[in-house]
Amino acid sequence: MRQLPDTEPEVVVRSVSRRALLRGGALGVAAVTAAGCATGEPVPPVAAPPDPETLLLRELIAGKERTVALYASAASPRLEPFRQRHEAHLAELRRRLPPAPASTAATPSASPTPSPSGGPARSTSVRALRDLERKAAALRTRQIEGVSPPLAQLLASIGACEAAHALALSRPL
Secondary structure (H helix, E strand, C coil): CCCCCCCCCCCCCCCCCHHHHHHHHHHHHHHHHHHHHCCCCCCCCCCCCCCHHHHHHHHHHHHHHHHHHHHHHCCCHHHHHHHHHHHHHHHHHHHHCCCCCHHHCCCCCCCCCCCCCCCCCCCCCHHHHHHHHHHHHHHHHHHCCCCCHHHHHHHHHHHHHHHHHHHHHCCCC
16 A cells, blocks of 8 residues: 655635725625525616606696696786697696606696685786796706607797797787
8 A cells, every 4th residue: 555645735825905805794684685686575776767757747747737826817818829828838748748757747747727716816917927928938958968869849939939939929919
């Protein structure tokens, strides 16, 4: 029988950098955390961030609702065509708003339209409407940046209408 030489196995010692040690520790913590989450309890889904265009549409709808209410409170029947155009804008904006998820369907997406008949009758001046139209038209050019082409086209059309309203309201009705 042949006898093997009496040698110890060779041990290789590697130095571990601090960075590697920290990475390993972080992975260990992540593994323990993941294992702790696997208790069988359902994990609530992480809500996706809201779509910027949907947020913009909600903002536009709320603004149009306020504008329609202001025109409704105006004392002049000659302003009726202006209000009707804003109502058409509002209808188109609402049409483009995607349906709310089932969990948020019960919450209102925008502030309710103020009722012109609620409270004392207060007439909105033509000057206030003109200023509102000018500001809204100027705002549309900034809102167009970064939106889809169909929404940009709609916003440009609404802005052009608002600019025309501002011009028409600067003349005697």
